[in-house]
Amino acid sequence: MVTITPKTLDEALEFRSKERMIPFAGGTDLMVRRRSWSGTSPHFEYPVLFIGKLPELKKIAVAAEDNILAIGAGVSLTELLEHPEVPEILKQAIRVMASPAIRNLATLGGNICNSSPAADTLPPLTVLSATLVLQNTASRREVPVVEFIKGPGHNDLKTDELLTAIHIPVVKNNFYFYKKVGTRKADALSKVSFAGLAQTSDEIITEIKIAIGAVAPRVVSSVEAEAFLKGKPISDLPKLLPELKQMYEEYIRPIDDQRSSAAYRKEVSFRLMEHFITQLK
Amino acid sequence: MGKRIEFTLNHQKVSLETDPLRRLLDVLREDFELTGPKEGCGEGECGACSVLLNGRLVNSCLIAVGTIEGQEITTIEGYRDSERFKVLDQAFADAGAVQCGFCIPGMIMAAEALLRKNSKPSEMEIREGISGNLCRCTGYGMIVEAIQLAAERGAGLW
Numbered sequence: 001m002v003t004i005t006p007k008t009l010d011e012a013l014e015f016r017s018k019e020r021m022i023p024f025a026g027g028t029d030l031m032v033r034r035r036s037w038s039g040t041s042p043h044f045e046y047p048v049l050f051i052g053k054l055p056e057l058k059k060i061a062v063a064a065e066d067n068i069l070a071i072g073a074g075v076s077l078t079e080l081l082e083h084p085e086v087p088e089i090l091k092q093a094i095r096v097m098a099s100p101a102i103r104n105l106a107t108l109g110g111n112i113c114n115s116s117p118a119a120d121t122l123p124p125l126t127v128l129s130a131t132l133v134l135q136n137t138a139s140r141r142e143v144p145v146v147e148f149i150k151g152p153g154h155n156d157l158k159t160d161e162l163l164t165a166i167h168i169p170v171v172k173n174n175f176y177f178y179k180k181v182g183t184r185k186a187d188a189l190s191k192v193s194f195a196g197l198a199q200t201s202d203e204i205i206t207e208i209k210i211a212i213g214a215v216a217p218r219v220v221s222s223v224e225a226e227a228f229l230k231g232k233p234i235s236d237l238p239k240l241l242p243e244l245k246q247m248y249e250e251y252i253r254p255i256d257d258q259r260s261s262a263a264y265r266k267e268v269s270f271r272l273m274e275h276f277i278t279q280l281k
Numbered sequence: 282m283g284k285r286i287e288f289t290l291n292h293q294k295v296s297l298e299t300d301p302l303r304r305l306l307d308v309l310r311e312d313f314e315l316t317g318p319k320e321g322c323g324e325g326e327c328g329a330c331s332v333l334l335n336g337r338l339v340n341s342c343l344i345a346v347g348t349i350e351g352q353e354i355t356t357i358e359g360y361r362d363s364e365r366f367k368v369l370d371q372a373f374a375d376a377g378a379v380q381c382g383f384c385i386p387g388m389i390m391a392a393e394a395l396l397r398k399n400s401k402p403s404e405m406e407i408r409e410g411i412s413g414n415l416c417r418c419t420g421y422g423m424i425v426e427a428i429q430l431a432a433e434r435g436a437g438l439w
Contacts (some may be wrong), residue, residue, distance in 0.1 A: 001302060003284070003301040003302060003345075003347050005301075005347065005348075005350065024345070024348070027343060027344065027345055027348065028325060028340075028343050031304070031325075031342070031343045031344070031345065032324045032325060032343065035323060035324065038307075038320055038323055039307050039311070040307075041300050041302045041303045041304070042302055042304070042345075044302060048301075048302065048345075050301075050345075050347060050348050052348055053348070078337070098325075098413070099325075099328070099412050099413020099414075100338055100391070100394070100395075100409070100410060100412065100413055101325070101328060101331055101338040101339050101340050101391070101394075101413045102325055102340065102343070102413060104334070104337040104338060104339050105334075105339055105340075105343060105344070185412060186409075186412030186413055187325075187326050187412070187413060
């Protein structure tokens with residue numbers, strides 16, 4: 001299959017506008033999914049656009065005026081771990097993703113665009129209210145990460161677009177909690193992953209975000225449940241738990257698969273939620 | 282769909298014409314006859330094919346050779362003449378860390394990548410450093426000991 005290595009983002013978008021191509025950054029998912037017999041090339045159904053080295057996609061910067069951390073879609077997971085401005089909750093998720101060797105190749109943009117229900121960066125990006133910058137030759141749009149993912153392997157990226165950057169508002173949260181439940185620490189896909197962020201003031205919840213991965217076709221988050229918790233005194237939380245769980249009940253719809261069972265995933269999701277809520281001060 | 286690809290392999294500039302989607306692992310083993318990197322799982326889970334790309338550990342089975350134009354690849358064959366390798370080699374032997382040997386080229390590259398970043402790793406940091414490399418023979422205890430031993434003996438080398 002034809003491959004193209006553009007030198008600049010503009011050139012890459014130009015190629016995208018002309019024909020259907022498969023954007024290839026770190027390649028760690030693509031090379032496995034499309035692998036063929038040992039010793040032979042993987043099979044790609046469309047021409048491949050190598051975008052992993054594009055300098056425009058390799059930057060991490062804080063735009064001071066609007067207080068946004070802008071992460072290039074081609075930044076590797078290792079580079080994110082090494083950068084001081086990247087939020088700790090995202091780093092925690094990345095530290096237990098894949099293995100050191102895979103983290104050196106895999107990109108943040110790739111994990112998002114692969115759009116697996118078990119993608120480990122999606123719950124942290126959801127609670128961080130990240131938005132995605134999608135560009136084609138003519139225009140640029142910004143979409144919240146929660147709206148971008150449509151279902152397992154499906155997202156809102158058009159065939160003439162590239163995901164170029166991930167924008168994360170810089171906010172100081174005094175509580176964050178991340179937990180991945182997997183068979184083992186390295187190289188394991190999540191059975192469940194949980195991300196929570198909160199701000200409290202005078203023992204009252206002023207802001208709270210919860211996202212749960214691998215328990216539904218898309219990351220589970222509920223604006224309604226978060227609004228319910230906001231303004232509540234921390235001392236009331238234990239008795240609000242049953243009501244809170246009820247609110248998430250309809251969204252947590254896990255499946256039985258080789259990694260875990262639906263019942264286990266649901267139970268663990270609720271226990272992690274309880275753990276997060278009850279550690280707030 | 283052949284393309285000319287140039288990169289640095291074990292400190293020497295090389296050039297070949299090939300399908301850019303071929304796996305680096307296959308190019309190393311078949312075109313350059315470097316059989317240190319092994320194919321275990323072929324899907325990035327076992328680390329037997331580990332090499333260094335610009336000094337960072339990577340799985341050569343996950344790399345399309347067309348993406349490494351102008352980059353620097355080091356395999357165990359390009360590493361074995363170094364002082365650091367000699368220290369690791371002796372430490373692996375002394376700790377009894379090698380049985381069948383299939384995983385060892387990858388383990389050594391993972392140890393090098395770790396020590397390069399962190400010359401005095403703790404036991405947990407060593408376990409994390411080799412977490413993408415599977416061994417089915419010795420278990421990991423003796424491999425971890427070997428890397429600890431190498432870090433002590435090779436003080437100043439990394």
